[in-house]
Amino acid sequence: MSALTLFYVGTSYLCAAVFFGGLSYRLAGYAATPSPLRIPLTPQATTVFGVIKKNAVSMAVFRALFIGERWTWVGGYSLHVIFVFVFLRHLRLFINPVPEFLVDLQPLALLFAALLPLPVLFLISRRMYVDRYRYISSGADYFALVLLLVIGLSGLALKFVSHSDLVGVKEFLLGLVLLSPVEMPSHPAFMLHFSLVLLLGFYFPFSKLVHAGGVFLSPTTTQVEDNREQIHANPRGGN
Amino acid sequence: MAKPIFDIPNLDEALKTPAVKKGASAHLKIHPAQPPLMEKLGFPPALVEGWQKKAVEKLGELKEKYKSLKLFMEVCVKCGSCADKCHYYLGTSDPNNMPVGRQELMRKVYRKNFTVGGALFGKLANAEEMDEETLKEWSTYFYxxxxxxxxxxxxxxxxxxxxxxxxxxxxxxxxxxxHKYSVEIIGKVHDVGNNLGIPKPALQSTLDFLEEDVKEATGADVKFPLDQEGADVLFITPSADFFSSPHVDSLVGYAKVFHAAGIGFTFSSHASEFANFGMFVGNYDQMKKISERIVQAARDLKVKRIIVGECGHAWRVAYSFWETLNGPFDFLDVKKPMHVCEFTHDLIKKGALTFDKTANDEFTVTYHDSCNVARASRMGDAPGGQFEIPREILRAVCNKYVEMPDAVNRQKTFCCGGGGGLLTDELMELRVKGAAAKTSALKTVMQEKGVNTMAMICAICKAQFSKVLPYYEIPMETVAGIHQLVSNAIRLGEK
Amino acid sequence: MNGEKFSGLAVAAAVMLLVALPLLYSATGNGLFHKPPKPELVLPVGGDGKCVEPTDFMRSNHMKLLVHARDRIVRGGELLPKYHIEGCKNCHVKRAEFCDRCHGYAGVRPDCFECHNLP
Amino acid sequence: MGAIDVAGKSIEVDEDGYLLNLGDWSKDAAEVLAKGEGIPLTEAHWEVVNFLRDYYDEYKIAPMIRILTKEIGKKLGKEKGNTKYLYELYPGGPAKQACKIAGLPKPTGCV
Known part of the structure; x- marks a missing residue:
């Protein structure tokens, strides 16, 4: 195995450990921290099922953002929908055999995934040109967006500019997944794309990007409002 | 009214997102609490040695105590959806009054001390130490x-x-x-039993006065009992109801409802306050201690249930927190606290009350949803009861009822501008500017639908609007309590 | 453990699981610690054993050659026997033993065979 | 914290200008405090101030506004027994402004 492959394999596993370990740590940390008092944002459903139903809808359509800031919703929502297609586009490289429906989906997934730079650029310029958003935006906010942008562009380059040996790429990725790494295809655009994704993986659990899991744990939106029906004790006891 | 020394917002523009003006409300400062006031509550009398470190330690302690704090510190993506939703930002244009801007004042300290990125990259990651400048920002914008x-x-x-x-x-x-305002008031609750510091003899004389006054006006023997052991109901209401106008008119309304329904109730001199400023200062122990008095009074007076008056944040404390803080209320027949609106509403549904709606014909009424009732509690059995029950009462007692625009109504209601422990004179400019959003909606229905009365169920809202509406050339008499209108229309079966 | 904490941990686990799902899917097929499967191609027996371009280049770029050739032949009217797909058939006789192997592996569906018939 | 000057004597007041020590009050102090509020004290103003001080002496708190209006009505005639009249006298509000001039502590709470 070449030194370069060795380096990437090592970094990949480290990245996976940091990503999964870090994200688990963060999310478990939220889950384990008590909520001494009941603070659901009312009106709120009075049963667990009701809360799940309500959140399934409002999270699926980004309801709060939709009623809050329509243009940001257009950018943010389309970006997240595109993430789904990006995921569907890449999933075939990590699993074998590839299910038929996933193969069927590829042209559509490509069509949407290829649009990724548009919402990202929109979200960046929104931060730059609207005074309120400029005021609240820091380096980290731009970093996350720019990272997404270059990951997207390098990915598109792999498809449209400098095509890689997809079979070799899949063999490499599958080798990583199966804990039996093989030689990495030495294709510059792929290496760039892959490196940036690793960077994102490392960055993710340390950043605001944990909102991806945190959104499911927010007490105001996920607590059941059943104070009339139940007695809630303070999980910490007296204070 | 004394001439204001600041610009009054233009109500036609009040709901429009203003351009950012840095530091526009940096001059609006609170009065610091004096040492004896602080000590009474067990707080250090003045800024302690090494406060920078201690503040960070406390932040670390709180983030492990409250999931909300920890999660809210960490998951904000700064999308800006909240930015123009705060009445104080709309009124002042100060970016630190954008909710996310306000949160950032804490987040930058949090990042520095509790995140890897903040520790590594410092200012680059928008992470800063707790220092004099930061404390100054905190003591300004968190108030x-x-x-x-x-x-x-x-x-x-x-x-x-x-x-x-x-x-x-x-x-x-x-x-x-x-902050002097909240700390002083909590001290008075502990000393005297209520926010205003009304001692028992004064309370007794006030209630006697009201009995006479109502008798004079209606001929009915409406009772205002104090410390009456064995009454069915312990009635707890904000002490402003014993002092201010228009608050007292709702107090009269509560008593008339009890009278008409033939249900005995009593006030308590030990717990003559419903408000709980422990919530405003974010102190769990104070909040618990303040509400403990009410439980004690209920035990001492051997009542069967507790009903509470028109107060917004205290209804949140009662509805959402009481049982966690002081429960369970096994010694009561009705274990859950009941809002007076629920009580009146139930009686209306049962047909136990009769009204002469024409008594309110001079009023075209709209309803102001108070924030803590709307977004932090409930009434009745179904979600949203906190919106419908007060409205149903209003429709039952008034012929002319009008809704405010949807964008500022129900869950989306704007704060009156004086909630959360800000109902203090040194913040008058902030209060006037913060009231602009809701006032503009009021003005719209006044102009378009002839509204002349805004009903509400919060002592702070009542005091705040009475005080600030005149700045917008709207008479303070526009402000009314729901039970004030109930009081006007209710038939007592005598006279 | 109170209900909220439990549901919180469950949600955290669910999020993790969602990300880990592809890994599990792969692992169940072949088992961990085995070299990843790769397509097995049946290579041409006849000819000189050389393609029109080097193998490495063909792996990454055959689709472009074919598409370019199609455009130039069909739209431009050129004669380009070297890159014409009909030429491929001379050596790669069975689609199922050559094209489909990699395409199936990578989950790519070519549209060549909508028109061209390769048994 | 600050102080006001009453006939050459310095009297301590709080941040909002209310007397720190009730014992410091005098008619002169009331005049000075009223001047600070931009209110010329007339006989009608004094009615209110005196009633507030008497009530405070007995109950250690300012009276409910309703009690004040009724009392003024009794003394000065029904047409003056209302909040409107009191606000004419004390535009800053009878509870806060009149209490200040009467040397009473500031009523604070949800008022």
Whole structure:
């Protein structure tokens, strides 16, 4: 195995450990921290099922953002929908055999995934040109967006500019997944794309990007409002 | 009214997002709490040695105590959806009054001390130490938040600035930097039993006066009993109801409802206050201690249930927190606290009350949803009862009832501008500017639908609007309590 | 453990599981610690054993050659026997033993065979 | 914290200008405090101030506004027994402004 492959394999596993370990740590940390008092944002459903139903809808359509800031919703929502297609586009490289429906989906997934730079650029310029958003935006906010942008562009380059040996790429990725790494295809655009994704993986659990899991744990939106029906004790006891 | 020394917002523009003006409300400062006031509550009398470190320690302690704080510190993506949803930002244009801007004041300290990125990259990652400048910002802008939760309605993650404001105030109190208004009032509750500091003899004379006054006006022997052991109901109401106008008119309304329904009730001199400023200062122990008095009074007076008067934040404390703080209420027949609107509403549904609606014909009434009732509690059996029950009462007692525009109604209601412990004179400019959003909606229905009365069920809202509406050339008499209108229309079966 | 904490941990686990799902899917097929499967191609027996371009280049770029050739032949009217797909058939006789192997592996569906018939 | 000057004597007041020590009050102090509020004290103003001080002496708190209006009505005639009249006298509000001039502590709470 070449030194370069060795380096990437090592970094990949480290990245996976940091990503999964870090994200688990963060999310478990939220889950384990008590909520001494009941603070659901009312009106709120009075049963667990009701809360799940309500959140399934409002999270699926980004309801709060939709009623809050329509243009940001257009950018943010389309970006997240595109993430789904990006995921569907890449999933075939990590699993074998590839299910038929996933193969069927590829042209559509490509069509949407290829649009990724548009919402990202929109979200960046929104931060730059609207005074309120400029005021609240820091380096980290731009970093996350720019990272997404270059990951997207390098990915598109792999498809449209400098095509890689997809079979070799899949063999490499599958080798990583199966804990039996093989030689990495030495294709510059792929290496760039892959490196940036690793960077994102490392960055993710340390950043605001944990909102991806945190959104499911927010007490105001996920607590059941059943104070009339139940007695809630303070999980910490007296204070 | 004394001439204001600041610009009054233009109501036609009040709901439009203003351009950012840095530092526009930096001059609006609170009065610091004096040492004896702080000590009474067990806080350090003045800024302690090494407060920078202690503040960070306290923040670390609170983030492990409250899931809300920890999660809200970490998951904000700064999308800006909340930015123009705060009445104080709309009124002042100060970016630190954008909810996310306010949160950032704490987040930058949090990042520095509790995140890897903040520790590694410092200012580059928008992470800063707790220092004099930061404390100054905290003591300014965390007292320009009324904990109304409107921002969290528009947050994709439900981030509630109120939780952050409460934590910030708790931290500041813990290092010896308190706000005179809240700290002094909590002290009075402990000493005298109510926010205003009305001693028992004064309370008794006030209630006697009201009995006579109502008798004079209606001929009915409506009772205002105090400390009457064995009464069915313990009635707890904000002490402003014993002091201010128009608050007292609702007090009369409560008593008339009890009279008409033939249900015995009593006030308590031990617990002559429903408000719980422990919530405003974010202090769990104070909140618990303050509400403990009410439980004690209920035990001592051997009542069967507790009904509470028109107060917004206290209804949140009662409905959402009481049982957690002081429960369970096994000694009561009805274990859950009941809002007076629920009580009256039930009686109306049962047909136990009769009204002469024409008594309110001079009023075209609209309803102001108070923030803590709307977004932090409930009434009745179904979600949203807190919106419908008060409205149903109003429709039952008035012929002319009008809704405010949807964008500022129900869950999306704007704060009156004086909630969350900001109902203090040194913040008058903030209060006037913060009231602009809701007032503009009021003005719309006044002009378009002839509204001349805005009903509400919060002592703070009543006091705040009575005070600030005249700045917008709207008479203070526009403000009314729901039970004030009930009082006008209710038939007592005598006279 | 109270209900809220439990549901919180469950949600955290669910999020993790969602990300880990593809890994599990792969692992169940072949088992961990085995070299990843790769397509097995049946290579041409006849000819000189050389393609029109080097193998490495063909792996990454055959689709472009074919598409370019199609455009130039069909739209431009050129004669380009070297890159014409009909030429491929001379050596790669069975689609199922050559094209489909990699395409199936990578989950790519070519549209060549909508028109061209390769048994 | 600050102080006001009453006939050459310095008297301590709080941040909002209310007397720190009730014992410091005098008619002169009331005049000075009223001047600070931009209110010329007339006989009608004094009616209110005196009633507030008497009530405070007995109950250690300012009276409910309703009690004040009724009392003024009794003394000065029904047409003056209302909040409107009191606000004419004390535009800053009878509770806060009149209490200040009467040397009473500031009523604070949800008022």
């Amino acid at each position: 320009q938040c009324s904990q109304c939760r409107r921002c969290s309605v528009f947050c994709p993650f439900g981030i509630d600035t109120a939780e952050i404001t409460m934590a910030a105030r708790e931290i500041m109190d813990s290092i010896g930097a308190g």
